[in-house]
Amino acid sequence: MLSCKKATELMEKQSLVGLSVKERIRLRLHTSMCDGCTAYQKQSLLIDKLLRHNLTQQSVEIVPEVENGELKTRILSKLPKE
Amino acid sequence: MDVRDNSATSSETLESWVRLYTNSMYTWALYKTSNKESAEDLVQDTFLTAYQQLEKFRGDSNPKTWLLAILNNKIAEHYRKKYRNSVQTDDMEGTTSGRNIFITMFDEDDRWKKKEKPFEWNADENQLLDDKEFNIVLSSCLGKLPEHWQSAVHLKFIEQKNGERICQELNITPTNFWQILHRAKLQLRKCLEINWFKL
Numbered sequence A: 001m002l003s004c005k006k007a008t009e010l011m012e013k014q015s016l017v018g019l020s021v022k023e024r025i026r027l028r029l030h031t032s033m034c035d036g037c038t039a040y041q042k043q044s045l046l047i048d049k050l051l052r053h054n055l056t057q058q059s060v061e062i063v064p065e066v067e068n069g070e071l072k073t074r075i076l077s078k079l080p081k082e
Numbered sequence B: 001m002d003v004r005d006n007s008a009t010s011s012e013t014l015e016s017w018v019r020l021y022t023n024s025m026y027t028w029a030l031y032k033t034s035n036k037e038s039a040e041d042l043v044q045d046t047f048l049t050a051y052q053q054l055e056k057f058r059g060d061s062n063p064k065t066w067l068l069a070i071l072n073n074k075i076a077e078h079y080r081k082k083y084r085n086s087v088q089t090d091d092m093e094g095t096t097s098g099r100n101i102f103i104t105m106f107d108e109d110d111r112w113k114k115k116e117k118p119f120e121w122n123a124d125e126n127q128l129l130d131d132k133e134f135n136i137v138l139s140s141c142l143g144k145l146p147e148h149w150q151s152a153v154h155l156k157f158i159e160q161k162n163g164e165r166i167c168q169e170l171n172i173t174p175t176n177f178w179q180i181l182h183r184a185k186l187q188l189r190k191c192l193e194i195n196w197f198k199l
Helices: A004-016 A021-033 A035-056 A069-078 B010-033 B036-052 B063-089 B096-105 B125-129 B132-143 B147-158 B163-170 B174-197
Strands: none
Touching (some): A004 A021, A004 B174, A035 B125, A035 B132, A035 B147, A069 B036, B010 B036, B036 B063, B063 B163, B147 B174, B163 B174
Protein backbone atom coordinates (compact mmCIF):
# COMPACT_ATOMS: atom_id res chain seq x y z
CA MET A 1 0.00 0.00 0.00
CA LEU A 2 1.33 3.40 -0.98
CA SER A 3 1.91 6.06 1.62
CA CYS A 4 0.29 9.47 1.20
CA LYS A 5 3.69 11.00 0.55
CA LYS A 6 4.39 8.49 -2.23
CA ALA A 7 0.89 8.80 -3.67
CA THR A 8 1.15 12.57 -3.96
CA GLU A 9 4.58 12.16 -5.53
CA LEU A 10 3.14 9.79 -8.14
CA MET A 11 0.54 12.41 -9.01
CA GLU A 12 3.35 14.76 -9.87
CA LYS A 13 5.06 12.11 -11.95
CA GLN A 14 1.77 11.47 -13.72
CA SER A 15 1.40 15.06 -14.78
CA LEU A 16 5.01 15.26 -15.97
CA VAL A 17 5.74 11.99 -17.77
CA GLY A 18 2.78 9.70 -17.12
CA LEU A 19 2.56 6.49 -15.06
CA SER A 20 3.01 2.82 -15.80
CA VAL A 21 -0.09 0.64 -15.58
CA LYS A 22 1.08 -0.76 -12.28
CA GLU A 23 1.67 2.68 -10.81
CA ARG A 24 -1.70 3.88 -12.00
CA ILE A 25 -3.45 0.98 -10.32
CA ARG A 26 -1.57 1.49 -7.09
CA LEU A 27 -2.40 5.18 -7.11
CA ARG A 28 -6.07 4.56 -7.80
CA LEU A 29 -6.19 1.95 -5.07
CA HIS A 30 -4.71 4.41 -2.62
CA THR A 31 -6.99 7.33 -3.48
CA SER A 32 -10.04 5.07 -3.35
CA MET A 33 -9.29 4.53 0.32
CA CYS A 34 -7.83 7.90 1.27
CA ASP A 35 -10.02 11.03 1.51
CA GLY A 36 -7.02 13.29 2.03
CA CYS A 37 -5.28 12.18 -1.16
CA THR A 38 -8.55 12.30 -3.12
CA ALA A 39 -9.02 15.93 -2.13
CA TYR A 40 -5.33 16.62 -2.76
CA GLN A 41 -5.49 15.14 -6.25
CA LYS A 42 -8.35 17.43 -7.22
CA GLN A 43 -6.55 20.42 -5.77
CA SER A 44 -3.31 19.48 -7.46
CA LEU A 45 -4.98 19.34 -10.87
CA LEU A 46 -6.71 22.63 -10.17
CA ILE A 47 -3.43 24.27 -9.16
CA ASP A 48 -1.79 22.99 -12.36
CA LYS A 49 -4.53 24.52 -14.49
CA LEU A 50 -4.41 27.80 -12.64
CA LEU A 51 -0.62 27.92 -12.80
CA ARG A 52 -0.54 27.13 -16.50
CA HIS A 53 -3.00 29.93 -17.11
CA ASN A 54 -1.14 32.33 -14.82
CA LEU A 55 2.26 31.59 -16.35
CA THR A 56 1.48 31.26 -20.03
CA GLN A 57 -1.37 33.54 -20.94
CA GLN A 58 -0.31 35.79 -23.76
CA SER A 59 -2.68 38.54 -22.74
CA VAL A 60 -0.18 41.12 -21.69
CA GLU A 61 -3.23 43.26 -21.05
CA ILE A 62 -4.02 41.66 -17.70
CA VAL A 63 -1.08 43.43 -16.10
CA PRO A 64 -1.13 47.22 -15.95
CA GLU A 65 1.55 48.53 -18.30
CA VAL A 66 4.79 49.65 -16.70
CA GLU A 67 6.58 52.58 -18.34
CA ASN A 68 10.29 52.24 -18.93
CA GLY A 69 11.48 55.11 -21.09
CA GLU A 70 15.07 54.64 -20.00
CA LEU A 71 15.10 51.10 -21.35
CA LYS A 72 13.60 52.30 -24.61
CA THR A 73 16.38 54.86 -25.00
CA ARG A 74 19.04 52.34 -24.09
CA ILE A 75 17.83 49.74 -26.59
CA LEU A 76 17.57 52.36 -29.33
CA SER A 77 21.17 53.34 -28.69
CA LYS A 78 22.30 49.72 -28.92
CA LEU A 79 20.56 48.89 -32.18
CA PRO A 80 23.02 48.59 -35.05
CA LYS A 81 22.76 51.53 -37.43
CA GLU A 82 22.71 51.00 -41.14
CA MET B 1 3.27 46.57 -40.74
CA ASP B 2 5.03 44.92 -43.64
CA VAL B 3 8.77 45.18 -43.55
CA ARG B 4 9.18 44.92 -47.26
CA ASP B 5 6.27 47.01 -48.43
CA ASN B 6 7.36 50.34 -47.14
CA SER B 7 11.01 49.68 -48.01
CA ALA B 8 12.08 50.63 -44.51
CA THR B 9 15.53 49.47 -43.48
CA SER B 10 15.90 46.85 -40.77
CA SER B 11 17.10 49.51 -38.36
CA GLU B 12 14.12 51.71 -39.05
CA THR B 13 11.71 48.84 -38.60
CA LEU B 14 13.33 47.79 -35.35
CA GLU B 15 13.40 51.36 -34.09
CA SER B 16 9.72 51.77 -34.63
CA TRP B 17 9.05 48.47 -32.85
CA VAL B 18 11.22 49.48 -29.91
CA ARG B 19 9.23 52.70 -29.61
CA LEU B 20 5.90 50.93 -29.88
CA TYR B 21 6.40 47.77 -27.87
CA THR B 22 9.16 48.26 -25.28
CA ASN B 23 6.74 49.08 -22.49
CA SER B 24 4.45 46.12 -23.01
CA MET B 25 7.36 43.74 -23.50
CA TYR B 26 9.02 45.06 -20.38
CA THR B 27 5.77 44.75 -18.43
CA TRP B 28 5.43 41.14 -19.51
CA ALA B 29 9.07 40.26 -18.71
CA LEU B 30 8.79 41.95 -15.31
CA TYR B 31 5.59 40.07 -14.55
CA LYS B 32 7.26 36.78 -15.50
CA THR B 33 10.56 37.28 -13.70
CA SER B 34 9.72 39.72 -10.86
CA ASN B 35 13.14 41.22 -11.39
CA LYS B 36 13.81 44.62 -12.94
CA GLU B 37 17.32 43.91 -14.22
CA SER B 38 16.47 40.50 -15.66
CA ALA B 39 13.38 41.93 -17.33
CA GLU B 40 15.37 44.76 -18.92
CA ASP B 41 18.08 42.39 -20.16
CA LEU B 42 15.51 40.00 -21.61
CA VAL B 43 13.72 42.75 -23.50
CA GLN B 44 16.97 44.16 -24.85
CA ASP B 45 18.07 40.67 -25.97
CA THR B 46 14.71 40.16 -27.60
CA PHE B 47 15.06 43.24 -29.78
CA LEU B 48 18.65 42.37 -30.72
CA THR B 49 17.59 38.84 -31.67
CA ALA B 50 14.67 40.27 -33.61
CA TYR B 51 17.08 42.50 -35.49
CA GLN B 52 19.30 39.55 -36.41
CA GLN B 53 16.38 37.38 -37.45
CA LEU B 54 14.29 39.99 -39.15
CA GLU B 55 14.19 38.08 -42.40
CA LYS B 56 12.33 35.32 -40.57
CA PHE B 57 9.53 37.69 -39.69
CA ARG B 58 6.60 37.39 -42.00
CA GLY B 59 5.00 40.68 -42.77
CA ASP B 60 1.53 39.23 -42.45
CA SER B 61 1.89 38.38 -38.78
CA ASN B 62 1.68 40.83 -35.93
CA PRO B 63 5.12 42.13 -34.89
CA LYS B 64 4.08 42.17 -31.25
CA THR B 65 3.12 38.50 -31.35
CA TRP B 66 6.40 37.66 -33.02
CA LEU B 67 8.41 39.67 -30.49
CA LEU B 68 6.51 38.07 -27.61
CA ALA B 69 7.35 34.61 -28.91
CA ILE B 70 11.05 35.54 -28.92
CA LEU B 71 10.70 37.03 -25.44
CA ASN B 72 9.00 33.90 -24.12
CA ASN B 73 11.91 31.79 -25.37
CA LYS B 74 14.29 34.12 -23.61
CA ILE B 75 12.27 33.83 -20.41
CA ALA B 76 12.43 30.02 -20.58
CA GLU B 77 16.19 30.21 -21.12
CA HIS B 78 16.41 32.57 -18.15
CA TYR B 79 14.72 29.99 -15.91
CA ARG B 80 16.88 27.16 -17.23
CA LYS B 81 19.98 29.13 -16.29
CA LYS B 82 18.54 30.08 -12.94
CA TYR B 83 17.60 26.49 -12.26
CA ARG B 84 21.08 25.21 -13.07
CA ASN B 85 22.75 27.86 -10.93
CA SER B 86 20.52 27.40 -7.92
CA VAL B 87 20.80 23.61 -8.05
CA GLN B 88 24.50 23.94 -7.60
CA THR B 89 24.11 26.07 -4.51
CA ASP B 90 21.46 24.01 -2.73
CA ASP B 91 21.46 20.32 -3.51
CA MET B 92 17.97 18.95 -3.51
CA GLU B 93 18.06 16.21 -0.91
CA GLY B 94 19.85 18.43 1.54
CA THR B 95 17.58 21.45 1.32
CA THR B 96 16.02 22.22 4.62
CA SER B 97 12.91 23.48 2.85
CA GLY B 98 12.50 20.09 1.22
CA ARG B 99 12.76 18.23 4.46
CA ASN B 100 10.61 20.78 6.26
CA ILE B 101 7.65 20.55 3.94
CA PHE B 102 7.56 16.76 4.34
CA ILE B 103 7.86 17.01 8.12
CA THR B 104 5.11 19.63 8.19
CA MET B 105 2.67 17.62 6.09
CA PHE B 106 3.32 13.96 6.88
CA ASP B 107 3.72 11.82 10.00
CA GLU B 108 6.46 9.25 10.56
CA ASP B 109 4.55 6.72 8.44
CA ASP B 110 4.31 9.25 5.58
CA ARG B 111 0.59 9.68 6.08
CA TRP B 112 -1.12 13.09 6.27
CA LYS B 113 -0.84 14.62 9.68
CA LYS B 114 -4.30 15.07 11.12
CA LYS B 115 -4.35 18.85 10.88
CA GLU B 116 -2.79 18.87 7.39
CA LYS B 117 -5.10 16.41 5.72
CA PRO B 118 -6.58 18.08 2.64
CA PHE B 119 -10.30 18.84 2.52
CA GLU B 120 -12.27 19.96 -0.48
CA TRP B 121 -11.93 23.62 -1.36
CA ASN B 122 -15.21 24.32 -3.13
CA ALA B 123 -13.35 26.24 -5.78
CA ASP B 124 -14.87 27.54 -8.99
CA GLU B 125 -12.13 26.98 -11.53
CA ASN B 126 -13.54 29.21 -14.24
CA GLN B 127 -14.01 32.07 -11.89
CA LEU B 128 -10.47 31.75 -10.50
CA LEU B 129 -8.62 31.69 -13.83
CA ASP B 130 -8.97 35.40 -14.49
CA ASP B 131 -9.55 36.57 -10.94
CA LYS B 132 -6.93 39.30 -10.54
CA GLU B 133 -6.69 39.07 -6.77
CA PHE B 134 -6.37 35.30 -6.87
CA ASN B 135 -3.60 35.54 -9.46
CA ILE B 136 -1.73 38.00 -7.26
CA VAL B 137 -1.93 35.53 -4.35
CA LEU B 138 -0.83 32.70 -6.65
CA SER B 139 2.16 34.68 -7.91
CA SER B 140 3.16 35.64 -4.41
CA CYS B 141 2.93 32.03 -3.18
CA LEU B 142 5.09 30.99 -6.11
CA GLY B 143 7.55 33.74 -5.26
CA LYS B 144 7.95 32.37 -1.75
CA LEU B 145 9.26 28.99 -2.93
CA PRO B 146 13.01 28.28 -2.88
CA GLU B 147 14.57 29.53 -6.11
CA HIS B 148 15.14 26.31 -7.93
CA TRP B 149 11.67 25.01 -7.13
CA GLN B 150 10.29 28.20 -8.61
CA SER B 151 12.36 27.76 -11.75
CA ALA B 152 11.18 24.15 -12.01
CA VAL B 153 7.54 25.21 -11.84
CA HIS B 154 8.06 27.92 -14.43
CA LEU B 155 9.83 25.51 -16.76
CA LYS B 156 7.14 22.88 -16.46
CA PHE B 157 4.50 25.33 -17.62
CA ILE B 158 6.16 27.84 -19.91
CA GLU B 159 8.03 25.35 -22.03
CA GLN B 160 5.85 24.01 -24.78
CA LYS B 161 7.64 20.69 -24.50
CA ASN B 162 7.06 17.41 -22.76
CA GLY B 163 8.63 16.59 -19.42
CA GLU B 164 11.38 14.42 -20.83
CA ARG B 165 12.58 17.14 -23.18
CA ILE B 166 12.65 19.70 -20.38
CA CYS B 167 14.79 17.35 -18.25
CA GLN B 168 17.15 16.63 -21.12
CA GLU B 169 17.78 20.30 -21.61
CA LEU B 170 18.35 20.76 -17.89
CA ASN B 171 20.56 17.71 -17.79
CA ILE B 172 18.65 16.12 -14.91
CA THR B 173 16.68 12.93 -14.54
CA PRO B 174 12.88 13.16 -14.70
CA THR B 175 12.75 11.62 -11.21
CA ASN B 176 14.70 14.51 -9.87
CA PHE B 177 12.39 16.96 -11.59
CA TRP B 178 9.06 15.58 -10.42
CA GLN B 179 10.37 15.23 -6.89
CA ILE B 180 11.12 18.93 -6.86
CA LEU B 181 7.71 19.66 -8.37
CA HIS B 182 6.16 17.49 -5.67
CA ARG B 183 7.73 19.56 -2.88
CA ALA B 184 6.82 22.74 -4.68
CA LYS B 185 3.20 21.61 -5.07
CA LEU B 186 2.84 20.69 -1.39
CA GLN B 187 4.11 24.09 -0.36
CA LEU B 188 2.12 26.00 -2.95
CA ARG B 189 -1.05 24.18 -2.01
CA LYS B 190 -0.54 25.00 1.63
CA CYS B 191 0.15 28.66 0.85
CA LEU B 192 -2.97 28.94 -1.32
CA GLU B 193 -5.07 27.29 1.34
CA ILE B 194 -3.92 29.72 4.00
CA ASN B 195 -4.05 32.84 1.85
CA TRP B 196 -7.07 32.19 -0.30
CA PHE B 197 -9.25 29.16 0.21
CA LYS B 198 -9.53 29.36 3.97
CA LEU B 199 -10.14 33.11 4.10
